[in-house]
Amino acid sequence: MAENNSNLKFFLTVGALLLAGAAVFTAQNIFDDYKIRILNLAAVYVILGLGLNVINGFTGLFSLGHAGFMMIGAYTAALLSMPPAAKAMNFYMKPLIAPLTDVHLPIGLALPAAGLVAAFFGLLIAAPVLRLKGDYLAIASLGFAEIMRVLFTMAQSITNGALGLKGIPSINSMYFYWTTALVTLILVKQLVNSSYGRALKAIRDDEIAAEAMGINLFYHKVLSFSTGAFFAGIGGALLGFLVTTIDPNMFTFLQTFNILMIIVLGGLGSLTGTVISAIIVAVMMEVLRIVDAPINLGFISLPGVAGMRMVIFSLLLLLVILFYQHGIMGTREFNWNWIINKIKHNGDIGKKGGKSHGAVGNG
Amino acid sequence: MTFDIFLQHLSNGISLGSLYALIAIGYTMVYGILRLINFAHGDLIMVAAYSAFYGVILFRMPWWLAFPLAIIITTLTGVTIEKVAYKPIRSSPRISILISAIAVSFFLENLAIVVFSGRPKAFPQPEIFSKMIEFGEVYIMSLSFFIPVVTIVVLAALNYLVNKTTTGIAMRAVARDYETSSLMGVEINRIVSYTFALGSALAAVGGIMWSMKFPQIQPLMGIFPGLKCFIAAVVGGIGSITGATIGGFFLGIMEIMLVAFLPELTGYRDAFAFVLLILILIFRPTGIIGEKLTEKV
Amino acid sequence: MALLETDKIAMRFGGLVAVSNFTLALEDKEIVGLIGPNGAGKTTIFNMITGVYTPSEGQILFCNVDITNKKPDYITKLGIARTFQNIRLFSSMSVFENILVAKHTRLHASPLSAVLNLPKYSSEMKKYKAECLELLEAVGLSDLTYEKATALPYGKQRRLEIARALATNPKLLLLDEPAAGMNPNEAHDLMNFIRQVRDNFNVTILLIEHHMKVVMGICEHIVVVDHGVTIARGTPAEIQTDKRVIEAYLGVDAHA
Numbered sequence: 007m008a009e010n011n012s013n014l015k016f017f018l019t020v021g022a023l024l025l026a027g028a029a030v031f032t033a034q035n036i037f038d039d040y041k042i043r044i045l046n047l048a049a050v051y052v053i054l055g056l057g058l059n060v061i062n063g064f065t066g067l068f069s070l071g072h073a074g075f076m077m078i079g080a081y082t083a084a085l086l087s088m089p090p091a092a093k094a095m096n097f098y099m100k101p102l103i104a105p106l107t108d109v110h111l112p113i114g115l116a117l118p119a120a121g122l123v124a125a126f127f128g129l130l131i132a133a134p135v136l137r138l139k140g141d142y143l144a145i146a147s148l149g150f151a152e153i154m155r156v157l158f159t160m161a162q163s164i165t166n167g168a169l170g171l172k173g174i175p176s177i178n179s180m181y182f183y184w185t186t187a188l189v190t191l192i193l194v195k196q197l198v199n200s201s202y203g204r205a206l207k208a209i210r211d212d213e214i215a216a217e218a219m220g221i222n223l224f225y226h227k228v229l230s231f232s233t234g235a236f237f238a239g240i241g242g243a244l245l246g247f248l249v250t251t252i253d254p255n256m257f258t259f260l261q262t263f264n265i266l267m268i269i270v271l272g273g274l275g276s277l278t279g280t281v282i283s284a285i286i287v288a289v290m291m292e293v294l295r296i297v298d299a300p301i302n303l304g305f306i307s308l309p310g311v312a313g314m315r316m317v318i319f320s321l322l323l324l325l326v327i328l329f330y331q332h333g334i335m336g337t338r339e340f341n342w343n344w345i346i347n348k349i350k351h352n353g354d355i356g357k358k359g360g361k362s363h364g365a366v367g368n369g
Numbered sequence: 370m371t372f373d374i375f376l377q378h379l380s381n382g383i384s385l386g387s388l389y390a391l392i393a394i395g396y397t398m399v400y401g402i403l404r405l406i407n408f409a410h411g412d413l414i415m416v417a418a419y420s421a422f423y424g425v426i427l428f429r430m431p432w433w434l435a436f437p438l439a440i441i442i443t444t445l446t447g448v449t450i451e452k453v454a455y456k457p458i459r460s461s462p463r464i465s466i467l468i469s470a471i472a473v474s475f476f477l478e479n480l481a482i483v484v485f486s487g488r489p490k491a492f493p494q495p496e497i498f499s500k501m502i503e504f505g506e507v508y509i510m511s512l513s514f515f516i517p518v519v520t521i522v523v524l525a526a527l528n529y530l531v532n533k534t535t536t537g538i539a540m541r542a543v544a545r546d547y548e549t550s551s552l553m554g555v556e557i558n559r560i561v562s563y564t565f566a567l568g569s570a571l572a573a574v575g576g577i578m579w580s581m582k583f584p585q586i587q588p589l590m591g592i593f594p595g596l597k598c599f600i601a602a603v604v605g606g607i608g609s610i611t612g613a614t615i616g617g618f619f620l621g622i623m624e625i626m627l628v629a630f631l632p633e634l635t636g637y638r639d640a641f642a643f644v645l646l647i648l649i650l651i652f653r654p655t656g657i658i659g660e661k662l663t664e665k666v
Numbered sequence: 667m668a669l670l671e672t673d674k675i676a677m678r679f680g681g682l683v684a685v686s687n688f689t690l691a692l693e694d695k696e697i698v699g700l701i702g703p704n705g706a707g708k709t710t711i712f713n714m715i716t717g718v719y720t721p722s723e724g725q726i727l728f729c730n731v732d733i734t735n736k737k738p739d740y741i742t743k744l745g746i747a748r749t750f751q752n753i754r755l756f757s758s759m760s761v762f763e764n765i766l767v768a769k770h771t772r773l774h775a776s777p778l779s780a781v782l783n784l785p786k787y788s789s790e791m792k793k794y795k796a797e798c799l800e801l802l803e804a805v806g807l808s809d810l811t812y813e814k815a816t817a818l819p820y821g822k823q824r825r826l827e828i829a830r831a832l833a834t835n836p837k838l839l840l841l842d843e844p845a846a847g848m849n850p851n852e853a854h855d856l857m858n859f860i861r862q863v864r865d866n867f868n869v870t871i872l873l874i875e876h877h878m879k880v881v882m883g884i885c886e887h888i889v890v891v892d893h894g895v896t897i898a899r900g901t902p903a904e905i906q907t908d909k910r911v912i913e914a915y916l917g918v919d920a921h922a
Contacts, residue, residue, distance in 0.1 A: 062464070066464070068463075068464050068467060134647060134650070134651045135650075137651075138650055138654065140463055140464075141400075141404070141405075141406045141463070141467065142603070142650060142654065144406070144467060145406065145599065145600070145603070145646065146646065146647060146650050148596075149600075149643035149646045149647055150643070150647065152596075152639075152640065152643050153640050153643045153644060153647075156636070156637060156639060156640035157640070159636070160636055160637065193781055196780070196781045196782070196783065197777070197780070197781050200777075200780035200781065200783075200787075201766070201767075201769070201770045201773055201780060201787075201791060201794075202770070202777050202780050204759070204763060204766065204767045204770060205767060205770045207756065207758055207759065207767075208756050208759075208767045208770075210758070211756040211757050211758050211759070212754045212755075212756060212757075214718070214738075214750075214754065215750065215754035215755070215756065216756075216767075217737070217738040217739050217742075218716060218718075218738050218742060218747070218748055218750075218754075219742060219747075219767060219768045219770070219771065219830065219831075219834060220739045220742035220743050220768070220770070220771025220772075220834055221739055221767075221770060221771060222737075222739045223739070229777055263471060263475060266468065266471070270468055274464075275758065313479045313480075313482030313483045313487065313588075314479075314483050316475060316478075316479035316482075317476060317479040317480050317483055319475075320472045320473075320475035320476035320479060321472075321476055323468065323471075323472040323475075324454060324469060324472040324473065324476060327458065327465055327468050327469045327472060328454065328457055328458060328469065331458070331461060331465055337758060
């Protein structure tokens with residue numbers, strides 16, 4: 007039943023992409039800089055969320071080190087793509103070390119480099135950390151992220167320490183961020199629906215049974231971890247291009263918490279959910295900023311309450327976890343079949359495309 | 370380094386170690402029973418600190434009234450957190466309850482920012498604790514003697530409670546074998562609440578003494594101590610009260626010694642705990658005490 | 667050469683000796699039963715053979731390869747597959763996906779190849795998917811191919827778990843209480859099913875089971891274990907009349 011719709015689905019997908027492209031085009035031209043910035047941030051959150059979801063949602067590893075990889079990616083991209091003059095201006099306390107001073111790569115090279123360097127660190131850290139179970143893995147990954155942050159703060163001649171880096175090339179084209187997000191989504195989707203993705207899900211569902219079926223746990227956990235780290239690096243790099251200033255304090259556990267919140271809200275095993283909730287959270291974070299600052303309603307003025315935003319978000323996360331554990335999408339993915347069936351059978355819902363989500367996938 | 374200065378460092382280390390131990394025990398007890406890392410435990414330090422602060426400053430209570438009251442408030446907070454945020458999802462996958470713990474932690478911290486403001490406040494230091502006692506070249510605060518003494522008394526009381534009372538025995542039974550204990554008629558909910566109450570009380574005692582030692586309190590004050598104390602619990606052997614005590618003292622003393630003998634590494638002081646954690650997890654994950662937990666296939 | 671040989675293997679957990687001095691030799695295409703009272707160490711023996719535990723003593727050879735210290739995934743690749751006492755299906759996946767994931771261990775294509783859907787990957791997967799559909803047909807689960815695995819009735823879940831093990835192309839199949847929780851009819855069906863599996867898939871089967879009818883019905887050879895010690899070996903007929911076995915396990919009315 008799913009098969010004879012495949013042509014229709016293809017056209018629907020192409021149509022949707024064109025629509026999305028048109029939406030980006032329109033937004034780029036009619037929205038002001040502020041709104042564009044928020045939408046670009048949403049794209050970055052999508053990438054960060056997808057990366058973390060591969061590790062936490064699809065493989066079931068509770069990693070809390072995402073911010074560390076973001077930081078590595080951000081600094082890599084920044085140091086590679088900043089013009090030497092800008093770097094010299096930043097490193098006034100202690101000069102930047104040799105080869106980095108003159109390196110000046112185009113963004114197209116700096117960005118993947120950021121991902122690869124982050125993935126490399128993911129590989130290094132994976133060995134000790136992934137042998138640990140559940141809670142220990144969480145704390146160890148958090149520990150590594152914190153250690154990295156301290157190291158970056160102390161390594162004045164490589165990262166400029168606590169002073170951070172200013173003057174990173176600024177990009178505010180929505181095409182740039184959203185195309186990267188789309189590519190990320192496609193790559194992650196391909197991975198997750200492939201045999202390797204199935205192996206990761208098997209590890210999540212039952213590690214012992216997975217191993218008994220011949221799946222090498224360590225190899226696949228490292229694969230998952232490094233993939234997540236790669237996209238964290240990409241996301242971190244993009245964050246740098248978006249805000250043009252980075253310093254180690256941007257990459258604390260709070261940052262990881264935000265991404266964790268996104269993937270839990272969207273549904274830990276759902277790509278669609280991550281995309282949706284990333285956009286919602288990015289927008290809401292801004293919308294709720296008004297709560298942090300004074301609100302003038304004309305006749306009365308509500309005093310701003312700093313921190314209220316995070317109070318609301320943590321309360322929201324708590325409520326989701328307590329009552330709606332599976333998030334918006336659970337482990338379901340968006341599927342054209344559902345819409346096709348709705349239209350075909352009018353009021354009669356009929357069978358959902360594939361009795362279990364992603365019955366076969368595409369790989 | 371003269372002997373006097375060394376003595377000062379040592380007393381600092383012992384004080385810090387005692388505080389870490391008290392707080393680490395709370396982590397380990399909860400972990401032992403529920404296999405949960407209670408991320409919100411560290412924030413109980415902050416709750417105790419602010420309760421005590423407002424008791425003295427706002428309500429003009431004498432310290433010997435405000436401090437015990439603060440302990441009670443903190444204990445109630447801890448028990449409430451368990452009832453509201455952990456109990457409903459006890460049977461859910463562990464990742465859910467961990468996320469819940471993180472959410473509670475963030476909630477407490479940010480609520481504190483909203484209610485108390487993020488600006489640090491000066492914690493009252495009662496006369497009796499802030500006397501400076503002369504030791505040759507250096508001065509040591511009287512608090513530095515009180516802390517280990519209080520800790521020992523508290524540990525002795527805890528030891529009695531855990532080993533000699535029925536509830537204590539029930540606690541250990543639940544930690545050892547959750548299912549069988551409940552089948553044997555142990556009221557799990559009551560025991561869990563009791564465990565949280567004890568752990569929170571200990572955190573409160575630790576938190577108040579911490580605030581006297583480091584008299585600037587602010588809403589995020591519990592984060593780093595909390596994390597370090599959890600690490601201390603792991604280093605000593607998670608699930609074991611003795612382990613947490615040993616881990617706490619070890620970490621506290623090591624941290625001070627690091628700064629004392631290698632002052633150029635002071636910036637890495639906080640990272641030290643994490644490095645220790647990674648090393649322990651790699652080479653001896655069951656900690657110094659080392660209780661192996663095998664999974665039945 | 668025996669397919670599997672365990673040579674005086676033992677398992678100690680701290681002070682507790684779960685299994686001691688266990689020696690066994692399995693020949694091709696045999697169906698051998700491993701029986702004994704609860705806690706006798708049977709699953710521990712399985713766990714030692716499949717690499718979940720490393721034996722405290724002794725050696726295990728499979729097709730003349732020393733697998734004593736190897737990990738489960740390596741052992742599965744060599745050709746030993748198992749099912750579990752408490753069914754361990756992959757709860758988020760369909761019946762088909764559960765079987766397909768067992769083929770992953772045979773996949774040569776790299777992760778990159780999989781993500782980019784390169785020809786090497788897609789051709790391998792095409793082959794494996796076809797094999798899985800055939801397998802589902804052979805075990806009679808075709809009509810449930812896309813159902814969620816854990817939504818199946820209990821008996822079918824057991825069958826699926828066995829099918830999943832078969833998908834790894836094993837030479838030796840270890841079944842841990844496959845008839846647990848089944849009524850006499852279901853157990854009887856299972857018995858025939860196991861026999862068919864051995865015949866059609868050319869596997870040797872080592873079976874832990876408490877259902878005496880199933881054990882006596884299909885096992886050509888039985889080993890009896892009690893408190894980690896082997897107390898008897900022989901054909902079903904010999905075991906049924908063995909005094910020690912009756913005393914330790916079967917009870918006087920041994921023809922259950």
